Amino acid sequence: MIYLDNSATTKPYDEVVDTFQKVATTYFANPSSIHALGGEVEALLTKSKEQIASLLKIKPNEVIYTSGGTESNNLAIKGTAHGYQSRGNHLITSKVEHPSVLETFRYLETQGFTVTYLSVDESGHISLEELKEVITNETILVSLMHVNNEIGTIQPIEQVADLLAEYPKIVFHVDHVQGFGKLSLPYHHPHLDLVTISGHKIHGLKGSSCLIKKEHIHLTPLQHGGGQEHGVRPGTENIASAVSLAKAMRIAKENEHSYQKLALLHETLVNELTKYDNVKINSPQSGASHILNFSVQNFKPEVLIHALKEEGVIVSTKSACSSKDNEVSHVLEACGLSDVSASSAIRVSMSTEQNQEEVHSFLQAFKNVMNKYEKIMGS
Numbered sequence: 001m002i003y004l005d006n007s008a009t010t011k012p013y014d015e016v017v018d019t020f021q022k023v024a025t026t027y028f029a030n031p032s033s034i035h036a037l038g039g040e041v042e043a044l045l046t047k048s049k050e051q052i053a054s055l056l057k058i059k060p061n062e063v064i065y066t067s068g069g070t071e072s073n074n075l076a077i078k079g080t081a082h083g084y085q086s087r088g089n090h091l092i093t094s095k096v097e098h099p100s101v102l103e104t105f106r107y108l109e110t111q112g113f114t115v116t117y118l119s120v121d122e123s124g125h126i127s128l129e130e131l132k133e134v135i136t137n138e139t140i141l142v143s144l145m146h147v148n149n150e151i152g153t154i155q156p157i158e159q160v161a162d163l164l165a166e167y168p169k170i171v172f173h174v175d176h177v178q179g180f181g182k183l184s185l186p187y188h189h190p191h192l193d194l195v196t197i198s199g200h201k202i203h204g205l206k207g208s209s210c211l212i213k214k215e216h217i218h219l220t221p222l223q224h225g226g227g228q229e230h231g232v233r234p235g236t237e238n239i240a241s242a243v244s245l246a247k248a249m250r251i252a253k254e255n256e257h258s259y260q261k262l263a264l265l266h267e268t269l270v271n272e273l274t275k276y277d278n279v280k281i282n283s284p285q286s287g288a289s290h291i292l293n294f295s296v297q298n299f300k301p302e303v304l305i306h307a308l309k310e311e312g313v314i315v316s317t318k319s320a321c322s323s324k325d326n327e328v329s330h331v332l333e334a335c336g337l338s339d340v341s342a343s344s345a346i347r348v349s350m351s352t353e354q355n356q357e358e359v360h361s362f363l364q365a366f367k368n369v370m371n372k373y374e375k376i377m378g379s
Contacts, residue, residue, distance in 0.1 A: 002358045002362055004350060010201060010203045016205060016244050017244075027041045027239055029041045064213050065210050065242045068198060069175070071222075073098070073100045075232070076173040080194070083219050084140040088140045089138055090136050092118065092134060092139060093116075094118040094144055095117045101143060101145070118131060119334070123286070126155060128156065128160065131163065144157065144175070147288045149291070152292070153284055154287060157192075161186075174196070181249070193214050196209070196211055197210050202248050208244055265359045268359050269362075270292065273363075280294060290350045293348075294348075305346070308365055311369065328343045348362070
C-alpha cells in the first residue's frame with residue numbers, strides 16, 4: 001500500500017511510540033504530587049519543554065501542551081478574543097483557514113465579535129494590502145495558517161508579523177500544523193505571538209500538540225481547574241504525550257533538510273498529471289512541495305479515491321475534518337474555482353519518507369483507473 005494522505009495524519013515513528021510507552025509505564029505519577037515520584041515526572045515534563053524551546057529558540061515557559069491542533073487553535077483564538085476584549089472586538093482571519101479556525105471565528109461572531117474574512121487570489125494567497133486596510137482601532141487578533149492543508153499555499157507569515165509590529169495591541173496567531181518540520185518560521189520573532197503545532201502531522205501521536213504562547217500574551221483559558229500549564233490549560237498533564245511530542249519535533253527538525261527532495265516528486269506529479277486533458281492542477285506553483293491538489297473532470301472524488309484504493313494507493317479529498325461532507329471545498333471556492341472543479345478535487349500529500357518509486361506507482365495506478373474509465377465510457 002502506498003500512503004499519500006500525510007496531511008490528514010502521518011504514521012508515527014517507532015521511536016516516538018517507544019518513548020510514549022516507556023514514559024507512560026515508568027513515569028506514571030502525577031507531576032503535581034509532592035512526593036519523589038511526582039517530582040521525577042515534573043522534572044521530565046520540564047525537560048521536554050526545554051528541549052522544544054531549544055529547538056525553536058524560545059523560552060520553556062512559552063510551550064503549552066494541548067490535546068491537538070484543534071484545541072490549540074481554539075485556545076489561541078478564543079483565549080485572545082476574551083482575554084483582550086477590553087481593547088476591542090474586531091478579529092481578522094482568511095476564507096481558506098482550517099475548520100478548527102473558521103468554526104471558532106463563527107462562534108465568536110455569535111458572542112458579539114466582528115470578524116473580517118480576508119479574500120484570497122486564485123493561488124490562495126492573502127493580500128498584505130487588504131490586511132492593512134481592514135485593520136481598525138478595534139482589531140485585537142489576526143489568525144492565519146502558514147501552509148494551507150488542502151492546496152499547499154504558503155502565506156507570507158513573516159511579512160505579516162513585520163506588518164503587525166506597527167500595531168502593538170494586535171495579537172498574531174499562526175496555524176503552523178502543516179508547516180512545522182517542513183517550512184520553518186522564525187519562532188523567536190517578537191510578533192509571532194501564538195503558534196499551533198500538531199504531533200500527528202510530523203510522525204508523532206494523535207492527541208499530542210502544543211501551542212507556543214509568548215510570555216507577554218495573556219489568554220483566557222477554555223477550562224478552569226488546578227492551574228497547570230501556567231493556568232492557561234489546567235488539568236493533569238499527559239506526560240507521555242508531552243515527551244513523545246518533544247521527540248517527534250526533534251526528529252522533524254533534524255529531517256527538515258530532507259523536505260527539499262519532495263520538490264522533485266511534486267514536479268514529477270504535476271508534469272505527468274497535466275498530460276491528461278481532464279485533469280486541472282489546483283495547487284499553486286509556489287506552494288508547499290508535500291501537497292498537490294488536482295481536479296479530475298467527470299469524476300466524483302470518492303469514486304476515484306475508492307478506485308485508487310483498489311490499486312493499492314491511499315489519497316484523500318479536502319481536510320480530514322470535513323472530508324465526509326458533501327459540500328464544495330471552501331478553500332477552492334475562495335480561490336475562484338467553479339463548483340465542478342471545487343467538488344471534484346483530490347489531494348495527494350507526501351511525507352519525507354516518500355520516494356520516486358512510490359510516486360511512479362501512484363501515477364501508474366492513476367493511469368490504470370483512467371484507462372478503465374475510458375473503456376467503460378467507450379463500451
